Amino acid sequence: MPRPNAMPRQKGDMKKSAGTIKRLFSFLFQNFAPQLIVVACCIVITVFANTRGTLFMQTLIDDYIIPMTGQENPDYGPLAGAILTMVMFYGIGIVAALVQNLVMARVTQGTLDKLRRAMFDHMQDLPIRYFDTHPHGDIMSMYTNDIDTLRQMVSQSLPQFLNSGITIVTVFICMIRLSLPLTCLSVAMVIVIMNASKAIAMRSGKYFMAQQKDIATVNAHIEEMMNGQKVVQVFNHEPEAIEEFEKLNDQLFDSANNANKYANVLMPVNAQLGNLSYVLAAVVGGMLAIYTGSLSLGSLASFLSFNRSFAMPINQISQQLNFIVMAMAGADRIFTLLDTDPEVDDGYVMLVNAKVNEKGEVEESKERTGKWAWKHYHKADNTTTYRMLEGDVVYASVDFGYVPEKQILYDISVYAKPGQKIAFVGATGAGKTTIINLINRFYDIEDGKIRIDGINVNKIKKADLRRSMGLVLQDTHLFTGTVAENIRFGKLDATDEEVVKAAKLANADGFIRRLPQGYDTMLTANGANLSQGQRQLLAIARAAIYDPPVLVLDEATSSIDTRTEKLVQEGLDALMKGRTSFVIAHRLSTIRNSDCIMVMEQGRIIERGSHDDLIAQQGKYYQLYTGKVVNA
């Protein structure tokens, strides 16, 4: 069970929290209104049965037992009847409690499920920029930690609040009916209790905050040291590592100790103040009853027991406060994710199956023809034109920066004819990957134009644009599932034969067949049971089945040793045949036979040409390739 960590609430936060609470509630009501009404009814019934029980206990003595004392042959009939009535009431209360719990479990889990799916659906629509600018650990923690705080709140705090609220109101009414002055006294005591709770909760909240911060620091430190543990040993750095860890560990102990101390103290303080309130009411009530006679002794006895039932729900609410504050912080993060603007897509040019008719015109086709065309609707004259998808890619004077303050690419112009292979080389940070990020609109350019088959990529629907190009990255990303499923990722309706064909093209068929279950072998944890080279071959097979006219390879062979690379390279060469390819690589074998090599430096293309041209130029490319420094 997680310890609640209350955050001290400032005025600004209060407003924000109020907004978050409102939104959470409206989310709950939109989805689970009938269930919530049932729960509310159940709670009312339970509280009613409980109060009825307390009332009965009072009358039990006065109305049923006292009259019978002293009788020769006491008649137990009325008592038996009353008890049976109570059994009925309680029975209803118990059934209501059961129904409440069962329904609440569904509401809670349903809410979490809906939120999780809303988050995931929304996340899939977010631009790449979001993932590049948010730590992945933070995104993931929303699905676990933040959702978990909400579980606690919806399933426990919410019904508890409702229950306590109703109890307080009913008990309050009963108390007023018994004695106004005593009620004032009890209310005064409750205010004292609430203030005491608040003071303690504030303090523990402060330390819980500090604790969260210290935990984060210790976590970060541990993570860093554990990752570098081998280096620590190589440098005999153990004593220093321990010393530093000790400092942070002591700090964490300090804040955790204080936070827990105050949290632990809350309950006894509340309980004893409740007892004090009882004594006060007894003394004052006793005086009222005995000296003024304005209160019957029976009423006083009843009042005292109500006094106890009055303090209880307040204790319970104060116990829940920390959970609620924590849940609000979690809900806030979740809503922030849900509010993040999704990728904009105002493209209208679509990719359709096409065939060429007798007159040599391109025509849209319902069936899969294996040929594709861009369907371009012109608003101006209400006509639709078709253009075959060929893979003719043009960058014209493109400028770009991830943030406005820092321009990354300067005046990039690239012309790739269908079927050509264009390579980018240059140091890390020269902007190679950035160029590739732009073509399938992971990011949108600021200035200049990128066209495919003569159409500005901004006019093309993103999904259709991306359908026209395949991507193979240095870090292969495989998904949990079988080998066949991973290849089929490129084309969901691919037949088994197509899967095998793609694997053969990528040189992957051989090793797949040697796997324990062949194509049905399960891959877990990004294909941890495969070697890097094998993973890369699967990624290539995935691109092959996608069968795109344009292929983008970002360091696809970099993390593979020379021998395995041969195999991968053959797969890639087979794949690149007849496709427009953009290749980022630092191995010569990958780029040597390119139609054009672009040498990048600090966001600019500084040299361009074929391998032989560039070697002859004796410029930067020559220097990179031969390792010889050329005097300019």
Place this chain on the structure above:
Amino acid sequence: MIKTLLSQVKQYKKASILTPLFMLLEVVVEMSIPRLMAVIVDEGITAGNMNAIVVNGFLMVLLAGVGLFAGFMGGKYGALASTGFAHNLRESMFRKIQTFSFKNIDRFSTASLVTRLTTDVTNLQNAYQMILRMGMRSPASLIVAMVMAFTISPRLATIYVGVVILLGGGLFAIAFSVRKVFMRIFKEYDNMNESVQENVTGIRVVKAYVREEHEKSKFSATSIGLMKKFIHAESILALNAPMMMTAAYGSMMLISWFGAHMIIQNELTTGNLMSLMTYSMNILMSLMMLSMAFVMITMSTASMERIAEVLNEEPSITNPDDPVKEVADGSIRFDHVYFAYNENSKEPVLSDINLDIKSGEVIGIIGSTGSAKTSLVNLISRLYDVTDGSLSVGGRDVRDYDLVTLRDEVSVVLQKNVLFSGSIYDNLRWGDPNATDEECQRVCRLACADEFIERFPDGYDTHIEQGGTNVSGGQRQRLCIARALLKKPKVLILDDSTSAVDTATDAKIRKAFRDEIPGTTKLIIAQRISSVQDADRIIVMDNGKINGVGTHEELLETNEIYRDVFESQTGGTGDFDEAKGGA
């Protein structure tokens, strides 16, 4: 396991003992107060005796004061004991890990060590606090309430015994069956996390292949599956409260009925009846708490096991009894060395390695991935111990040396190298804490790191982010080399340490080594022929065996593997820019 963990309580023993004692005191107070309340009602209010009200009221306030004190102290010591215990666990584990050899570290993954030090400790801290505070309190409160009930009326108290047995059985049955469901839920949770992680890290692939909808529907299925399992678990837990209520109300009704009879027969006072009612609530609440504690403790047993596993791990490499603290020179000798990462594996990683390396020699090592190049050099500074045969440095077996001495003299730049958060100076001084700024700058010049460091606005004071993410791969490698040089070692090992450095700089670094530290034995593992071709001797590794030793020219003549690699590289597999980066 329990013993290992409890031994970590150490200086918090006192707090750990005091906590339950204070909780016990609190329980006694808590139980006496309903009694006093009954007295107030019976002797004070019902009898109209103001004096009794005030006297007993005063007593009750006193008791409340004692209760407050006990609760306060119990809370304080409980917090101290549990957070202190957690503190000790973290410290002991961290210290233990520092004594681990590479072999020990390999056994636990880095991620698992992090979880053990953080989440698992927090789980245990909470469970420990629960045990100290509730473990004593709940049974005690149960027993005290029972005893009190018995002193009032043994006959009525037997009702409680019956109810407690029934309810206790029910609660524990629920706790037990729900625990199994939760174990399954944890697994499902892991699957869901993995699915999220895949999608977060692989978002480029998902988007490039326009598979958003496909992934959404896959995730929906997972999420709904998790929801169903959770509902199943919570539906079982939902029985808890109604069961409690049935027990509570049932016993109240029974006591009302039988109590009424007894009052009429003058065997019981009305005040006593009220007290009995209060005790019934106490008894049932303690049972509830116990069942909660039970669920919590069973859930934390997995954490306990994981922590104990670290604490009980025996470091596989330890200092010899009478260690040699001086390494004579940089000569290295492998004598029929065999090595396997796991004693039980049939196929050793290295077999029958025989090598004689003179002090000051430059040795290149080349071979495909998996040919055991790294394993070979890791033995020299005793990062792993040989399985069979012997390995000596400076004429003595490495197992005779003091570990610190050996590792100071044999400096390794690991393949998977990391920098730590801190300034460049801080990072460099890992090699020598007392190095002056000038010395630091000198080694950076040797490693060709000076050129880029001086271009940073803050120069050598530039802050390096965790893992060195704010410098490029090639820059990181050069800083790691400089750091290793600062040790002024007799043997320097570079394990593929210039793979991300361009060919020209790589050549410059090697030239600096040759000119500036000629006396140091240098072992260079590389993928690129150009990185090793000017070495005194080159070792070609293949499948854990030495395939050939010789100069570049000799090997080109005689060694097929070497010739193969050479031709494939000059034939167009030269490395270009800084690899393994990707902006």
